[in-house]
Amino acid sequence: xxxxxxxxxxxxxxxxxxxxxxxxxxxxxxxxxxxxxxxxxxxxxxxxxxxxxxxxxxxxxxxxxxxxxxxxxxxxxxxxxxxxxxxxxxxxxxxxxxxxxxxxxxxxxxxxxxxxxxxxxxxxxxxxxxxxxxxxxxxxxxxxxxxxxxxxxxxxxxxxxxxxxxxxxxxxxxxxxxxxxxxxxxxxxxxxxxxxxxxxxxxxxxxxxxxxxxxxxxxxxxxxxxxxxxxxxxxxxxxxxxxxxxxxxxxxxxxxxxxxxxxxxxxxxxxxxxxxxxxxxxxxxxxxxxxxxxxxxxxxxxxxx
Numbered sequence: 001x002x003x004x005x006x007x008x009x010x011x012x013x014x015x016x017x018x019x020x021x022x023x024x025x026x027x028x029x030x031x032x033x034x035x036x037x038x039x040x041x042x043x044x045x046x047x048x049x050x051x052x053x054x055x056x057x058x059x060x061x062x063x064x065x066x067x068x069x070x071x072x073x074x075x076x077x078x079x080x081x082x083x084x085x086x087x088x089x090x091x092x093x094x095x096x097x098x099x100x101x102x103x104x105x106x107x108x109x110x111x112x113x114x115x116x117x118x119x120x121x122x123x124x125x126x127x128x129x130x131x132x133x134x135x136x137x138x139x140x141x142x143x144x145x146x147x148x149x150x151x152x153x154x155x156x157x158x159x160x161x162x163x164x165x166x167x168x169x170x171x172x173x174x175x176x177x178x179x180x181x182x183x184x185x186x187x188x189x190x191x192x193x194x195x196x197x198x199x200x201x202x203x204x205x206x207x208x209x210x211x212x213x214x215x216x217x218x219x220x221x222x223x224x225x226x227x228x229x230x231x232x233x234x235x236x237x238x239x240x241x242x243x244x245x246x247x248x249x250x251x252x253x254x255x256x257x258x259x260x261x262x263x264x265x266x267x268x269x270x271x272x273x274x275x276x277x278x279x280x281x282x283x284x285x286x287x288x289x290x291x292x293x294x295x296x297x298x299x300x301x302x303x304x305x
Contacts (some may be wrong), residue, residue, distance in 0.1 A: 003196070007154045007178055008032060012068035013081060017276055019072040020047035021132025022140075025159030026054065036062045043275060056109070059088035066096045068151050071112075072128070076237040078102040082115035093122040097151045099230070101128050101142065103238040105177055105245040106170030113169050122148040126171045127176025133160050145171035177245040181256060184235055187224040188259035191266065191292075194221050198289040226288045228270035230279055232263040239263055270296040 009032040011020045023033040034054045037045055048055065056062040063069070063085065063196055089095050098121050100112045113123045123146060130140040131158035138159055144152055145165040156162035165171045197206040210218035228235075239250055239260035266272065269291040271279075 023051040025133035029158040057241040101126040109173040188262040232266035
């Protein structure tokens with residue numbers, strides 16, 4: 001009987017908020033974690049340093065060192081990164097398993113998988129649900145699908161929970177799309193409601209009514225409206241991926257196209273210049289909503305020019 005290969009070294013591309021949290025959690029569970037930061041921002045470099053990652057000089061060195069590669073980055077770069085990593089594998093004749101953990105549609109997941117066609121690597125479709133493992137105390141869920149998931153399933157209980165959805169590429173991505181369509185889609189709707197309340201001069205009256213009849217909705221508004229701008233730039237593309245997923249199955253895509261519009265609005269506010277680390281939780285909601293209104297007005301003025 002052939003002995004099952006064991007994961008010792010995990011490569012994370014790239015160590016942003018989610019990625020660096022995964023890196024720390026995996027290291028706490030005895031794994032070695034490496035990355036490559038060529039072309040990455042100073043913010044990502046700071047998070048990598050915080051996580052104590054071993055930094056490889058290039059992708060060639062990274063694939064030679066890794067048993068398992070987790071791709072965790074803004075979803076619009078998923079295909080491009082896969083192409084670069086596949087080229088590095090070919091150049092070094094080294095083929096670690098590659099897990100795409102990004103918020104992409106099943107169709108895009110298959111495009112990512114196609115980058116590894118003809119190679120010896122095992123491609124795994126993935127989707128992460130939850131906050132980074134440090135914030136979730138190891139309960140972040142990584143859904144995976146693919147014909148060979150043995151290596152990535154070794155991470156189950158070792159910093160996160162891994163749930164296998166079967167051999168079909170795109171199934172894990174669909175899980176992420178459907179889940180995120182409910183959470184971020186709802187956050188976007190509630191943001192639109194709050195902005196409309198501000199525009200109509202009914203903010204105080206509406207919030208009083210919500211406090212009496214829909215307190216959970218008001219809690220979500222107060223929590224998420226100030227925080228959406230922190231991730232809006234990344235979530236714009238994710239909303240487009242969700243919309244295309246719905247459209248592919250014959251369900252209206254307009255909800256999430258509209259959610260994308262709200263993400264774009266949030267991304268135009270001054271709040272978008274902040275990160276999760278530098279954001280303040282002490283901003284008055286009235287001030288936050290004024291930022292949204294100002295961003296709308298500024299965009300309208302620019303459109304009229």
